[in-house]
Amino acid sequence: MRLNIDKVPFLKSWQLAERNVGTSSAVNTLTGVLCTAEENHITLQATDLKTCLTCNAQGITVERNGSAVFPVKVVGDIFKKIPAKQFTVEVSEGSALITAGRNKYRFGTYRVEEFPRIPSSATGEYYCDLSCGELLRVLGEGSISGSVNDEFPQYLSGASLQLEEGRLTVAATDTRRLSLSRTMVREGTQGAQLVLPIRGLRELGRVLSSCESEDPVRILVDGAQAFFQFPGGEFSVRRIDTKFPAYEKFLAKDRTTWMVMDKDALLAAVERMDLIVRDFTRMVVLQLSPAGNLHISAQAPEVGDAMEELDAEIDGEPLRIAFNVRFLLDGLKAVSGTLVHLSFNGSVGQMTMSRPDDDAFLYVAMPIALSEEDAFSEENAL
Numbered sequence: 001m002r003l004n005i006d007k008v009p010f011l012k013s014w015q016l017a018e019r020n021v022g023t024s025s026a027v028n029t030l031t032g033v034l035c036t037a038e039e040n041h042i043t044l045q046a047t048d049l050k051t052c053l054t055c056n057a058q059g060i061t062v063e064r065n066g067s068a069v070f071p072v073k074v075v076g077d078i079f080k081k082i083p084a085k086q087f088t089v090e091v092s093e094g095s096a097l098i099t100a101g102r103n104k105y106r107f108g109t110y111r112v113e114e115f116p117r118i119p120s121s122a123t124g125e126y127y128c129d130l131s132c133g134e135l136l137r138v139l140g141e142g143s144i145s146g147s148v149n150d151e152f153p154q155y156l157s158g159a160s161l162q163l164e165e166g167r168l169t170v171a172a173t174d175t176r177r178l179s180l181s182r183t184m185v186r187e188g189t190q191g192a193q194l195v196l197p198i199r200g201l202r203e204l205g206r207v208l209s210s211c212e213s214e215d216p217v218r219i220l221v222d223g224a225q226a227f228f229q230f231p232g233g234e235f236s237v238r239r240i241d242t243k244f245p246a247y248e249k250f251l252a253k254d255r256t257t258w259m260v261m262d263k264d265a266l267l268a269a270v271e272r273m274d275l276i277v278r279d280f281t282r283m284v285v286l287q288l289s290p291a292g293n294l295h296i297s298a299q300a301p302e303v304g305d306a307m308e309e310l311d312a313e314i315d316g317e318p319l320r321i322a323f324n325v326r327f328l329l330d331g332l333k334a335v336s337g338t339l340v341h342l343s344f345n346g347s348v349g350q351m352t353m354s355r356p357d358d359d360a361f362l363y364v365a366m367p368i369a370l371s372e373e374d375a376f377s378e379e380n381a382l
Helices: 007-018 072-081 132-142 198-208 263-277 327-332 372-379
Strands: 004-008 030-040 041-046 051-056 061-066 066-071 085-091 097-099 101-107 125-131 158-165 167-173 177-184 193-197 216-221 227-230 233-238 257-262 281-286 292-298 304-310 311-316 320-322 339-345 352-354 358-365
Touching: 004 007, 007 030, 007 041, 007 051, 030 061, 051 311, 061 085, 066 072, 072 101, 085 227, 085 327, 132 167, 132 177, 132 198, 158 198, 177 216, 177 327, 193 198, 193 233, 198 233, 257 263, 257 320, 263 281, 263 304, 263 327, 263 339, 281 327, 304 327, 320 327, 327 358
Parallel strands: none
Antiparallel strands: 004 061, 004 085, 030 041, 030 066, 041 051, 051 233, 085 097, 097 101, 125 216, 158 167, 158 193, 167 177, 177 358, 216 227, 227 233, 257 311, 257 339, 281 292, 281 320, 292 304, 339 352, 352 358
């Protein structure tokens, strides 16, 4: 195999592939990228066995067909740091030679026949089509409550994708909170549910971030994999063989207190509270006064305490309630737009966060029970 490479466009493709290799794997070929050259068409493939990426490489002219597995740890850095804008790569008998002007770099390659077989979408069944930007939105919003670690039950580290009545819903939970995001799709396999790992979906998000917002993405599925086809490539993620809980029945419709306020102002205040409690209880307390303002406070022994008063439109009953600061931060960071709507079902019931007059995104979190000691200390802070 012999390739002439234009560094700038090629690196965009290479960096997309190298993110998906199993860098900590004991299997050498999993730490490499398979490059296949056929008739001026170059394909890069990478996998960590849980996710797989296939993409078309740009900026390459093929002088001689062939294939090789390039080790990312060494070759990737050479590709990035070569001073020349143009260089050649020639592979022969398990060894590759990079020539860039007067500079030469030789390195070993891995055996192509030991590279894992990448799952093919050729036999996959159609699931739905949507734009890249809209898929990124629903995946980002809907998966924030899940875990990237391997949890038990398995659905705790996965997100549910389900099509019903022309609408795709992405949902995730860690049992203490729930996030869901919805979008309309023109066609799709109605009633079909997928449970996909959060870690894999976040890697998909990084891959799709290289695409334009309006680029089309087609989703195909088989019994083991979900395939996401985008311009110039395909990403697959292994399905989790589990049933996602029927979360709809846990969404409380009752509310005792609700408010609408500036999202960025609340986010900034919560971030400041986090400075106080992030190494202690991680608890912040909200005091809502109907027809009044929102008071938010936090305290930690040997650190200090803080209280802020924010403008808000509050209705319903007076309420004092506490939350894990990270739960509030995750929800607020996911809300797009300038305003956020929060509704509460008493001091021990769930809090629901959304955009005003929009059910496309919901974030539900359970509060921390305030003890009498907590309430007393908060009231006497500052």
